[in-house]
Amino acid sequence: MFRMSGKKVELYRYTVTYTENEEVMIEYCISEEHKNEIEQVLTDKEITFETTLIDQTSNEWFNGLEFDSYDEALAVFNKGEQAYLQEKQRQELTDNLRLRADIDYLAVMSEVEI
Amino acid sequence: MQQQQQHGIYLSSSSNNTVTGNTCNNNSYGISLSSSSSDNTVTGNTCNNNNSYGIRLSSSSSDNTVTGNTCNNNNYGIYLSSSSNNTVTGNTCIRGIGTPEDYTINQYTIFLSSSSNNYNLISSNNCMGKAVVVEGGTGNSAWGNKFDNTDDLP
Numbered sequence: 001m002f003r004m005s006g007k008k009v010e011l012y013r014y015t016v017t018y019t020e021n022e023e024v025m026i027e028y029c030i031s032e033e034h035k036n037e038i039e040q041v042l043t044d045k046e047i048t049f050e051t052t053l054i055d056q057t058s059n060e061w062f063n064g065l066e067f068d069s070y071d072e073a074l075a076v077f078n079k080g081e082q083a084y085l086q087e088k089q090r091q092e093l094t095d096n097l098r099l100r101a102d103i104d105y106l107a108v109m110s111e112v113e114i
Numbered sequence: 115m116q117q118q119q120q121h122g123i124y125l126s127s128s129s130n131n132t133v134t135g136n137t138c139n140n141n142s143y144g145i146s147l148s149s150s151s152s153d154n155t156v157t158g159n160t161c162n163n164n165n166s167y168g169i170r171l172s173s174s175s176s177d178n179t180v181t182g183n184t185c186n187n188n189n190y191g192i193y194l195s196s197s198s199n200n201t202v203t204g205n206t207c208i209r210g211i212g213t214p215e216d217y218t219i220n221q222y223t224i225f226l227s228s229s230s231n232n233y234n235l236i237s238s239n240n241c242m243g244k245a246v247v248v249e250g251g252t253g254n255s256a257w258g259n260k261f262d263n264t265d266d267l268p
Contacts, residue, residue: 006245006261028249037220069255070248 001028001054002077007066009073011056018042018049061085122161125151134158144168144185151175157182164188168207171197180205187211191223191241198232198251202239209243222247223261226254 001012014029016038029035035051042049056063061081067073076084107114122138125131127149137160138144144161145168147154152175161168161183168185171178172195180202185191191207194200207224210217223241226234229250236246236256245261248254 003250004248004256006256006259008245031219034219037218041220068257070250071252071254074250 001056002059002062002073003028003030004067004070004073007068009062009065009067011059011063012054013056014054015052016042016049017052018047020047121146122164124148125154127151129153131155132157136160139163142166143170144188146170147172147175147178149173149175152177154178156180159183161185162187166190167193169193171195171200173197176200187217189221190225192239193222193225193227194231194234195227196230198234200234202234202236204238206240208240217243224256224259225249226251226256 002009003012004010010030012028012030013032014035016027016029016035018025027038029038039049039051061084062077065073065076067076103114120141121143122141123133123136123145124143125133125147128147129152132155133145134155134157136145139160139162141164143166144164145156145159147156147170150173156169156178157180159169162185166189168188168191169180169183170190170193171180175197176199178200180192180200181204184206186206186208187210191209192202192205202224209221209223221244223244224236224239224246226236226246226248231251231254233253234255236254237258239246239259241259241261243261246256246259248256
């Protein structure tokens with residue numbers, strides 16, 4: 001359970017469930033501060049609520065990552081942490097090889113030995 | 115429409131309207147499109163200081179254009195719920211009055227709620243104070259929305 005704020009992933013940490021106008025409402029909160037604020041609003045309105053902690057232990061790797069869209073984020077999330085780390089490692093390796101090739105090319109063109 | 119009403123302007127199951135040049139301040143909902151309201155244009159309105167939503171599209175409201183409106187200091191500036199294929203561009207939705215001391219953590223600029231909003235375009239809006247929040251759905255495009263003083267648009 002997460003949301004995107006701009007490009008950034010924010011994991012939901014709590015749900016606050018209450019009933020208003022005979023409709024069950026669920027507020028998702030990204031932090032304790034967020035949860036406290038929702039609870040305060042409901043308390044001020046004298047609305048009873050139930051707060052539940054969401055266990056995100058296995059999803060912490062995903063928190064704070066940046067993507068161009070929710071679809072892209074969801075695809076990475078669904079593949080899981082190992083696939084994400086492998087892809088990240090592969091990308092770093094590719095970048096390093098590309099950098100090395102660029103350096104070699106410049107060395108050859110400028111007749112400098114490295 | 116500047117008194118404590120439930121809605122400033124409310125369209126339900128209504129299509130092909132143009133809502134323009136209105137001021138809908140200090141209500142619960144400034145302008146609300148609901149129940150499959152489609153192909154409407156909401157432009158050049160001012161919806162400030164509403165305690166729930168500045169502009170709200172809900173319940174399968176689709177193919178609407180929301181552009182050039184000012185929705186400052188609402189709980190949600192522009193809010194989409196179960197609504198698809200809408201275009202939201204060029205609006206100003208400042209969080210609070212624009213400084214962190216003046217807004218709450220539960221106050222948003224543009225918010226796509228739950229996983230049932232699809233294929234909406236959210237672009238080139240002034241969202242100072244809080245980036246566009248997307249809770250789910252597919253095919254939504256949120257880009258070029260200014261939310262802080264950096265040059266880096268999300």
